[in-house]
Amino acid sequence: MQETLKPPYVRKVGQRGNITVWVVDGTYVRTHIDEEFTNYAQHYAFKFIPEKEFWLDQEATEDEQQFFIDHLLVEYELMKKGIPYDDALVAADKKEQSEREKAGDIQKVKTGRGLADPSKVHLKLWKTLESGVKVWIVDGRLVRSAFDVDFTEGGHDHVYEFVPHDEVWIDNDLEEIERPYVLLHELHERNLMEKGWTYSKAHEDSSKIEYFCRHHPDKLHESLAAEGWE
Numbered sequence: 411m412q413e414t415l416k417p418p419y420v421r422k423v424g425q426r427g428n429i430t431v432w433v434v435d436g437t438y439v440r441t442h443i444d445e446e447f448t449n450y451a452q453h454y455a456f457k458f459i460p461e462k463e464f465w466l467d468q469e470a471t472e473d474e475q476q477f478f479i480d481h482l483l484v485e486y487e488l489m490k491k492g493i494p495y496d497d498a499l500v501a502a503d504k505k506e507q508s509e510r511e512k513a514g515d516i517q518k519v520k521t522g523r524g525l526a527d528p529s530k531v532h533l534k535l536w537k538t539l540e541s542g543v544k545v546w547i548v549d550g551r552l553v554r555s556a557f558d559v560d561f562t563e564g565g566h567d568h569v570y571e572f573v574p575h576d577e578v579w580i581d582n583d584l585e586e587i588e589r590p591y592v593l594l595h596e597l598h599e600r601n602l603m604e605k606g607w608t609y610s611k612a613h614e615d616s617s618k619i620e621y622f623c624r625h626h627p628d629k630l631h632e633s634l635a636a637e638g639w640e
């Protein structure tokens with residue numbers, strides 16, 4: 411008889427010693443538990459995750475799981491010893507970046523002069539707003555490998571220096587049903603930063619409106635329209 415899993419569990423994908431690695435429904439987690447959950451996490455960063463479990467978000471294309479597990483193993487062990495999250499993150503990022511380099515991802519976005527070209531991560535132009543801002547669906551794996559290993563869900567030119575002027579990027583690893591909520595967050599955040607808000611303040615405000623719309627999806631259309639998405 412097949413085991414019936416309860417949300418947010420989707421399936422078990424591995425075992426690392428006494429740690430069970432699960433793919434989880436990230437949309438469910440962000441809507442009902444914590445909207446700050448991103449591609450992966452472990453207990454010492456998010457207390458709602460059981461101590462002996464790693465959670466990986468269900469990706470549209472599951473081709474980064476090993477990178478994420480390598481990262482979590484370092485982060486988990488250091489935080490278990492009392493190392494602060496920020497310090498553990500640096501060490502875990504270094505390990506993850508090393509594995510990404512071995513996979514050859516960086517070569518896919520380099521120009522003839524050896525520089526990383528942001529246009530090479532563009533997959534599809536979602537829309538050009540009246541303001542001239544272009545919203546792109548991008549190859550999240552290549553962004554993480556070539557530009558910022560901590561890039562998740564989306565971003566824009568006021569936060570990431572590698573995102574070209576007047577561009578908003580949405581990670582292709584997000585399932586389509588979730589993309590509008592992340593889009594709302596990024597547009598709202600960018601518009602606030604255009605007005606001079608700091609990133610931390612704009613991010614906090616954007617997380618609130620994203621969370622509200624996740625629980626009131628009937629308000630999503632008008633909320634996006636207010637940010638210039640017609």
